[in-house]
Amino acid sequence: MNDGRIPAISVALSVYNGERFLAPAIESILTQSFTDFEFLILDDGSKDGSRAIIETYAAQDARIRPIFRANKGLIVSLNQLLAEARAPIVARMDADDISLPERFARQYAFLQQNPDHGVVGCWTEEMDDTGAMWPLCMSGHPVTHEAFLQAIEDGGPLLCHPAVMYRRDVALSVGGYHAAFQHCEDLDLWLRLAAVTRIANLPERLIRYRHYPDQVSSRHATHQQIGAAIAKLAYQARKAGRPDPTEHLETLPEIDDLDQVFGAQGLPQFVRGKVAHGVLYSLQSLREEGFDLILRYLADGGDHHGMWRTVARLIRFGSPWRAARLALALIKS
Secondary structure: OOOOOOEEEEEEEOOOOHHHHHHHHHHHHHHOOOOOOEEEEEEOOOOHHHHHHHHHHHHHOEEEEEEOOOOOOHHHHHHHHHHHHOOEEEEOOOOOOOOOOOOOEEEEEHHOOOOEEEEEEEEEEOOOOOOEEOOOOOOOOOOOOHHHHHHHHHHOOOOOHOOOOOOOOOOHHHOOOOOOOOOOOOHHHHHHHHHOEEEEEEEEEEEEEEOOOOOHHOOOOOHHHHHHHHHHHHHHHHHOOOOOOOOOHHHHHHHHHHHHHHHOOOHHHHHHHOOOOOOOOOOOHOOHHHHHHHHHHHHOOOOOOOOOHHHHHHOOOOOHHHHHHHHHHHHHO
């Protein structure tokens, strides 16, 4: 889109080594029934064939604005996309998902009809790396702002990041994506936005969200869970009228330093508890740092809920030594 006219929507997609699913993701945007958009695709220094795929589609559709640069990470990329977007409304998209044809039309209409809402998501269809249905026993994301606030308190799902459409000025007003919350930058943003605007989800499945072993949420499950727990602490601090000590951090504090950072007591064990129970079903976490965090949590008196089932799961996954260590920790604690 090079005619100088401001589009209704800026689509923001960041790619890093995403050639496997990139083409269908791009095509799902180009075939939206709502067509008044610019499509910003930022290649974050990919080393695979992502750039060639982007260049091919950009040559075919003038709405695509490709951005190529050295790798700086997802949070820098998202903030750059937010800064370069020309439209008042930004639609997020990831390089491994598929937006269904009516997604933009439905979400844009909602924001036009509800000026008090700054963010709208939607329900999702879940699929695996082959495109087959992914069995996921989870209810839809909260439909109303009131339900959204309750979901924060209950620890429920809030928004699916690539399914979100938001007002650019509202996102910028809270500082965009914060550097410290790597792998959970979206959750931290939603928690900050909840204080300045209304947030909702359309009860329609307008995006197909892909699950596969190499996705960020699988590879960095423990770090993501730690960040999510700290984001909730920051949310509670802001809600109580206290300063947010994470606002200007580049990296998150160590768990053992949280009492000092937040000026409260018992936060390390609280965070370890949240994370320990959050990674019990993540094989990747159980094979890496998440396992040691669980052992520390139990040694400090943490509860056993679900832990014995994890012992059996570790045996089934071929990790008998870890299963034995976890069983011993449960017996001792």
